[in-house]
Amino acid sequence: MSAWAGAASAVTVGQVAPDFERMPLKGGQPVNLSDYLGQVIYLDFWASWCGPCRQSMPLMNEMYQDLSGQGFLVLAVNLDAYIDKALKFLKQYPVSYPVVRDIGGVLPEIYGLQGMPTAYLIDRKGIVRYVHHGFRRGDAPDIREAVETLLREQRQ
Numbered sequence: 001m002s003a004w005a006g007a008a009s010a011v012t013v014g015q016v017a018p019d020f021e022r023m024p025l026k027g028g029q030p031v032n033l034s035d036y037l038g039q040v041i042y043l044d045f046w047a048s049w050c051g052p053c054r055q056s057m058p059l060m061n062e063m064y065q066d067l068s069g070q071g072f073l074v075l076a077v078n079l080d081a082y083i084d085k086a087l088k089f090l091k092q093y094p095v096s097y098p099v100v101r102d103i104g105g106v107l108p109e110i111y112g113l114q115g116m117p118t119a120y121l122i123d124r125k126g127i128v129r130y131v132h133h134g135f136r137r138g139d140a141p142d143i144r145e146a147v148e149t150l151l152r153e154q155r156q
Helices: 053-070 083-092 106-111 138-153
Strands: 040-046 071-079 099-102 116-122 128-135
Touching: 040 053, 040 106, 040 138, 053 071, 053 138, 083 099, 116 138, 128 138
Parallel strands: 040 071, 071 099
Antiparallel strands: 040 116, 116 128
């Protein structure tokens, strides 16, 4: 069985992160979560109408820029119904990490989202190690610590 199997219920800590393929928000080739196996991934679900996303995305972008050379990736999944709203948001809050669209909203059901934003910290082997619901500015140091811990413990 693949380390990136599909899920039948909400994803929790200790489970394999369900693989998926989605198109980048700004066009290009399809992106698969499994493409990033071997990296520590912060899988971030967001939408333009999400107030806390206005705080989290710039901070996650900063963390991505600081730690990407160590094998860290932020992969953002946009849940907006209309692409123009997502693009407008990203113009105001630009990020340098990959952003994909979930047309049809299948991934929130698979991952068991309970609020926005929700993020899953996935280790190099594809296992969910941390789930973060919501976001407050004070959350960033704890998230960074969790990311850095995984980067240290799983150096190849």
